[in-house]
Amino acid sequence: xxxxxxxxxxxxxxxxxxxxxxxxxxxxxxxxxxxxxxxxxxxxxxxxxxxxxxxxxxxxxxxxxxxxxxxxxxxxxxxxxxxxxxxxxxxxxxxxxxxxxxxxxxxxxxxxxxxxxxxxxxxxxxxxxxxxxxxxxxxxxxxxxxxxxxxxxxxxxxxxxxxxxxxxxxxxxxxxxxxxxxxxxxxxxxxxxxxxxxxxxxxxxxxxxxxxxxxxxxxxxxxxxxxxxxxxxxxxxxxxxxxxxxxxxxxxxxxxxxxxxxxxxxxxxxxxxxxxxxxxxxxxxxxxxxxxxxxxxxxxxxxxxxxxxxxxxx
Amino acid sequence: xxxxxxxxxxxxxxxxxxxxxxxxxxxxxxxxxxxxxxxxxxxxxxxxxxxxxxxxxxxxxxxxxxxxxxxxxxxxxxxxxxxxxxxxxxxxxxxxxxxxxxxxxxxxxxxxxxxxxxxxxxxxxxxxxxxxxxxxxxxxxxxxxxxxxxxxxxxxxxxxxxxxxxxxxxxxxxxxxxxxxxxxxxxxxxxxxxxxxxxxxxxxxxxxxxxxxxxxxxxxxxxxxxxxxxxxxxxxxxxxxxxxxxxxxxxxxxxxxxxxxxxxxxxxxxxxxxxxxxxxxxxxxxxxxxxxxxxxxxxxxxxxxxxxxxxxxxxxxxxxxxxxxxxxxxxxxxxxxxxxxxxxxxxxxxxxxxxxxxxxxxxxxxxxxxxxxxxxxxxxxxxxxxxxxxxxxxxxxxxxxxxxxxxxxxxxxxxxxxxxxxxxxxxxxxxxxxxxxxxxxxxxxxxxxxxxxxxxxxxxxxxxxxxxxxxxxxxxxxxxxxxxxxx
Numbered sequence: 078x079x080x081x082x083x084x085x086x087x088x089x090x091x092x093x094x095x096x097x098x099x100x101x102x103x104x105x106x107x108x109x110x111x112x113x114x115x116x117x118x119x120x121x122x123x124x125x126x127x128x129x130x131x132x133x134x135x136x137x138x139x140x141x142x143x144x145x146x147x148x149x150x151x152x153x154x155x156x157x158x159x160x161x162x163x164x165x166x167x168x169x170x171x172x173x174x175x176x177x178x179x180x181x182x183x184x185x186x187x188x189x190x191x192x193x194x195x196x197x198x199x200x201x202x203x204x205x206x207x208x209x210x211x212x213x214x215x216x217x218x219x220x221x222x223x224x225x226x227x228x229x230x231x232x233x234x235x236x237x238x239x240x241x242x243x244x245x246x247x248x249x250x251x252x253x254x255x256x257x258x259x260x261x262x263x264x265x266x267x268x269x270x271x272x273x274x275x276x277x278x279x280x281x282x283x284x285x286x287x288x289x290x291x292x293x294x295x296x297x298x299x300x301x302x303x304x305x306x307x308x309x310x311x312x313x314x315x316x317x318x319x320x321x322x323x324x325x326x327x328x329x330x331x332x333x334x335x336x337x338x339x340x341x342x343x344x345x346x347x348x349x350x351x352x353x354x355x356x357x358x359x360x361x362x363x364x365x366x367x368x369x370x371x372x373x374x375x376x377x378x379x380x381x382x383x384x385x386x387x388x389x390x391x
Numbered sequence: 392x393x394x395x396x397x398x399x400x401x402x403x404x405x406x407x408x409x410x411x412x413x414x415x416x417x418x419x420x421x422x423x424x425x426x427x428x429x430x431x432x433x434x435x436x437x438x439x440x441x442x443x444x445x446x447x448x449x450x451x452x453x454x455x456x457x458x459x460x461x462x463x464x465x466x467x468x469x470x471x472x473x474x475x476x477x478x479x480x481x482x483x484x485x486x487x488x489x490x491x492x493x494x495x496x497x498x499x500x501x502x503x504x505x506x507x508x509x510x511x512x513x514x515x516x517x518x519x520x521x522x523x524x525x526x527x528x529x530x531x532x533x534x535x536x537x538x539x540x541x542x543x544x545x546x547x548x549x550x551x552x553x554x555x556x557x558x559x560x561x562x563x564x565x566x567x568x569x570x571x572x573x574x575x576x577x578x579x580x581x582x583x584x585x586x587x588x589x590x591x592x593x594x595x596x597x598x599x600x601x602x603x604x605x606x607x608x609x610x611x612x613x614x615x616x617x618x619x620x621x622x623x624x625x626x627x628x629x630x631x632x633x634x635x636x637x638x639x640x641x642x643x644x645x646x647x648x649x650x651x652x653x654x655x656x657x658x659x660x661x662x663x664x665x666x667x668x669x670x671x672x673x674x675x676x677x678x679x680x681x682x683x684x685x686x687x688x689x690x691x692x693x694x695x696x697x698x699x700x701x702x703x704x705x706x707x708x709x710x711x712x713x714x715x716x717x718x719x720x721x722x723x724x725x726x727x728x729x730x731x732x733x734x735x736x737x738x739x740x741x742x743x744x745x746x747x748x749x750x751x752x753x754x755x756x757x758x759x760x761x762x763x764x765x766x767x768x769x770x771x772x773x774x775x776x777x778x779x780x781x782x783x784x785x786x787x788x789x790x791x792x793x794x795x796x797x798x799x800x801x802x803x804x805x806x807x808x809x810x811x812x813x814x815x816x817x818x819x820x821x822x823x824x825x826x827x828x829x830x831x832x833x834x835x836x837x838x839x840x841x842x843x844x845x846x847x848x849x850x851x852x853x854x855x856x857x858x859x860x861x862x863x864x865x866x867x868x869x870x871x872x873x874x875x876x877x878x
Contacts, residue, residue, distance in 0.1 A: 107766075108767045108771060109764065109766030109770050110769065110770050111766075114766045114769060115430075116428070117428075117429060117431070117769075118773055121506075121509075122774050124504070128504060131504060159421045160421075160573055167573065171574065226606075226609070229606070229609045229613070233609060233613040241606065242601060242609075243615065246572075336603055336606075337603055337606055339575075339599065339601040339603075339606055339610070341573065349574070352764070353421070353766070
């Protein structure tokens, strides 16, 4: 187990190094100049040139990357070119929005998808199955941003139950914060829920055809026990794999949804940073997201051992 | 989820207190230091609300005394300003002439990287006579000197706050910065010690950053915001004008939307081609098609809020037959193919491009629209002039000098025009200067370096009952000092 963790830690570091180098080069190679974006067309190219020099953007890419890496290794992700605020502080300030948003969407995804997928598999080729598949098909077909706008129209404009966007913050209490995130979490989780319903149904259907399920039923084991103990647990490994990947996709989906709902989260931060070519900020956010995804995958790998005790990490 | 939403009924947001205002803005300012960024998003929040200048451009475009009670000049070279007494910065300290000197010395210092050093290049000396009197000496008479002192780069701040201007600007304005939650909102609160009695009328102003126009519209209809000053497009106007809950404020701006032709590239280096393109465009139809009929057709660079505006909208009429003749004379009897580079950052530029593509096709100019990201547009089009055609709005007031700069992305290089402009900059006599502006505008119409299409309208939508919002925008400011809810 120790060797396995050491191997994973080394892979983690290598992934981050690779991602950071890739992002650095890609953002620098793209046409576009952070100084020009900051100055805008209201300023002059001369002012942009002065700013570029002040920001140290005239130096060779390798030198800039080397300096950034040395600082990053000491835990300093640099200062945002747009905001003139440390990148670490900016990322931390956005986590109280993005993490709960992603977790709420993930909660919706798992609590809705597992029972629905199980139900569809149990009612295979019957009306319940077709209905569940129709619902999931709609979930896959409707883009998140459009679902978001429809939800705003219904719940904010027509019914007036919740605000149309923005984040109330956690300082005013748990409920105002949760309420600000309900619609975006629903819109964000919709697609992934639909995907997970299908994955669950297909995985459970496979297991339901296994001999040991037939044996359990022949022994007179209750249907609830057949489904819960014998079927779902054995079907969980592919489901956990899909769900783990989906958590990463939820973070990516937050980029669009945070813009639609005007939420001050990580997704909107990185979108603005890419548009403004705010390299330290793009770099910092991508590294953070990459680290989170690598960690989620690691947790999913460990979960395999819990779900199936036959799996060992030696 | 639905149950949780239903619970929202019980704990629904309370009605805003009487004199609070929530305004939507599309773009978050890149920083709040007006002496470091020329961004109009920054000016929209800070200028005249948090920080002020010695003089001010009022809602009618007139320069009026502000932090300076009055000024005096006998020779157009020495300007003496008499500061208003008892004006306090937000940190409680009184404004003194030494602060003004510090601000302008710093602006003129190349090391501070002020975005508009040209505004102050004519200043040769600044002398503090006493705590409330300061004299500026100019190298030569400068016609726009007072105007430049009223613009966003010339805000007065206390010298002890210079290092924190970017995130915590301090000034003498009617509002103080309360908080800036990056990515979400900026909150201003009333300055109780404001030097103008009875102002501001609002207690609190919240700027919410909502980039998506559909989300902004939904927020307005849901009552989450009280006003949107720049965020909605003309496509939203007909619907909102019918809605009794809102008032739509339509006015003039200094934002002239142009079709720029790269004057250094073939075929646009030939004035006949540029004139042909101008004759090939039916501007009223462009305004109808791209702007839902909102916006004034424009004939030259000078906008209607400028005192030297001359209406030249009809100077080069829509005449496709003449356009074809001009193209044939220039050696393009069958027209030519060209690329229009626009950025989806500004929806109007895409819509305008689509209408123009159709119109120019009729004179044989086949336009291919290429959409590029905003930062690419800035690098490739604006900085490096790598383009044939582009469409953009120029929001700056008094920007005719762009045409006197051969390095500007139009690449228009005309010695006669440059001479006229130089003369206009040092001509202080109003009649003589007006004559020069008329000449410059005629010269521009004749040379057609770009096609001036229309003025992007001032388009603000607020809940009914909000009063005092500026109808016209003679400069990119969003002065809220006189705004209030009707009692």
